[in-house]
Amino acid sequence: MRLTRFVHAVRTSLWLVPLLCILAGVLMALGTLSLDRRSGYTLVPQSVTGTPSDAQTILSVFATAMASLTSLVLTVTLVVVQLAMGQFSPRIVAALLSDRFSQLAIGLFGATFVVAVLTLREIRGSDTGTVPGVSVLLTYLLMVASLVTLILFVHHSGQTMRATGLIDLVGDRTRDLIESSFPAAPRPATGADADPDVVSAREPGSVVRVDRARLVAAARRxxxxxxxxxxxxxxxxxxxxxxxxxxGPRRAGDGAGPAARLRAEEIARLVLVGPERLHTEDASYGLRKLVDVAERSIAQPFDDPTTTLQALHRLHDLLRQLAVRPLPAGEHRDEDGVVRLVERTLSWDGYVRLAFDEIRLAGAASPQVTRRLCAALQDLKSIAPPDRHAPLDRQLRLLTAAVHRAYEDEEDIAAALTPDAEGIGSGADVTTAVRLDRGTPDADVRPGARIPG
Structure with a gap:
């Protein structure tokens, strides 16, 4: 039990790995300094290390930089911990503090600092004197390694600060624990794992990219x-x-399963699975991000409907581009016109619901949001083909019902349902009439009105 407690302390402590790295740096510095003394400081010529004055200047800069970098790493680690506690869960702190990469980065910077200081003490003279060449070269190598580690650490910290990074951190560790603690069950006689006509995913993740051309070629073969x-x-x-x-169409009556002629691993490799969704082939992910921004902006404690309008502007623009374009059918054919790959794709109804459903539900009590939604939906109806009007009519109908539930005064309801491209700023009820003078009495022309003449 004592050994178990010691191992647990080693795995969960932030200080042990850096301390061991610093001790290793001390031992390396003492070893190289001893080697330099025994050789009379002649193993590495000063043409490589520089004069004693040059070496002192360089090592002083190294030591100062390492002290700053160590402070930076500790600060970033604490910031990540604070953000994770505030935005996600206080129980995730232990996983962050036991992150081995951060511990090794702190340890490397500390070891480089110690080696630079110990080597600096051994330099004698200014223009002429002795320079412990092996120790100086060791310091140079550690400094290069520290610079590379700094770049990797910034990348690692940025990835860890994302929600996906924290979720994957916990998920991956728990998955490893399950695989090591629970014995694998025997393969069932039925189900997806036993089905020869099913290709399973090799690892968990989001589908990022599909190599459709090679999949069609493999299915054709x-x-x-x-x-x-x-x-x-x-x-x-x-x-x-x-x-x-x-x-396939020519082998429909063949007794041998088609999967017998396919290599499942090769097929699975043609689908790129990543830790999170990307814009590579996923247009709906862009809408998802904009909806997240819009919905978060009108939620407490932010209460910032103007930011929601900015997201709605871009959502409106994106749907306007999709409204007049044919959407992919999800069928991919070979050179003979035979369907070889089929996939589900998002329909026009799906894009409209993705863009507006959550914002409509969250922003029904904000007149800026409802007015902007009305303007977007009416504009989309003006350009979308008739067979694509039903999803837009559904949004208008549900928006009207939500506004009636949110307000009691009829004037407030009418104002909240007035189309306005700027929320409150360019609607027919808040702008002046357009006057045209064509030699006839002045005519008031409001948006949507028919222009005389």
Whole structure:
């Protein structure tokens, strides 16, 4: 039990690994200094290390820089811990403090500082004198390693500060614990794992990219049809079905399964699975991010509907581009026109719901949001083909009902449902009439009104 407690303390402590690195630096410095003394400081010529004065200046800069970098790493680590506690969970702190990369970075910077200081004490003279060449070269190597580690540490900290980074940190460790603590069950006689016509995901993650051309070529060679189970951007658990394999048109009556002519590992490699969604092939992820910004801005304690309007501007623009474009059918054919790969894709209704559903529910009590939504929906109806009007009409109907639930006064309801491209700023009820003078009495022309003449 004492050994178990010691191992637990080693794994969860922030200070032990850096301390061991510093002790290792002291031992390396003492060893190289002893080697330099025994050789009479002649192993490395001063043409490489520089004069004693040069070496003193360089090592002094190194020592100062390492002290600053060590402070920086400790500060960033504490900032990450504070952000994680405030935005996610206080219980995630232990996982952050036991992060080995951060501990090694602190230890390397501390070891470089110690080696530089100990080597600096051994330099004698100014222009002429002795320079412990091996120790100076060791300091140079540690400094280069520290610079590389600093760049990697900044990248690592940035990744860790993301929600995905923290979730993956806990998820990966728990997954490793499950694999090591629980014995693997025997493969079932039925189910996805035993089905020869199912290709499973090798690792968990979100579908980032699909090499459709090579998948079509592989399905053509095997004379089968591949069905991509997840939509691009979906999270796939490890071992979950990634593809279903169906017989090809010329082998429909063949007794041998089509998966027998496919190598599951090669097929699975043609789908890139990453820790989080990317914009590579996932247009809906851009809408998802804008919706997150919009919804978060009108939630407490932020209460910033103007930021929500800015996100709605871009959502409106994106849907306007999609409204008049054909959406992919999700069928991919080979050179003979035979369907070899099928996948589910987001429909026009799906894009409209993704862009507006959550904002409509969260912003029904904000007149800026409802007015901007009305303006966007009416504009989209003016350019979308008739067969795409139903999702827009649904949004208008639900928005009207939500506004009636949020307000009691009829004037407030009418104002909240007035289309306005700026929330409150360019609607027909808050702008002056346009006057046209064509030699006839002045005519008031408001947005949506028919211009005389």
């Amino acid at each position: 095997a004379d089968c049809v591949l069905e991509l189970v997840p939509v691009v951007g979906d999270f796939v658990p490890g071992g979950a079905p990634l593809f279903r394999v169906h017989p």
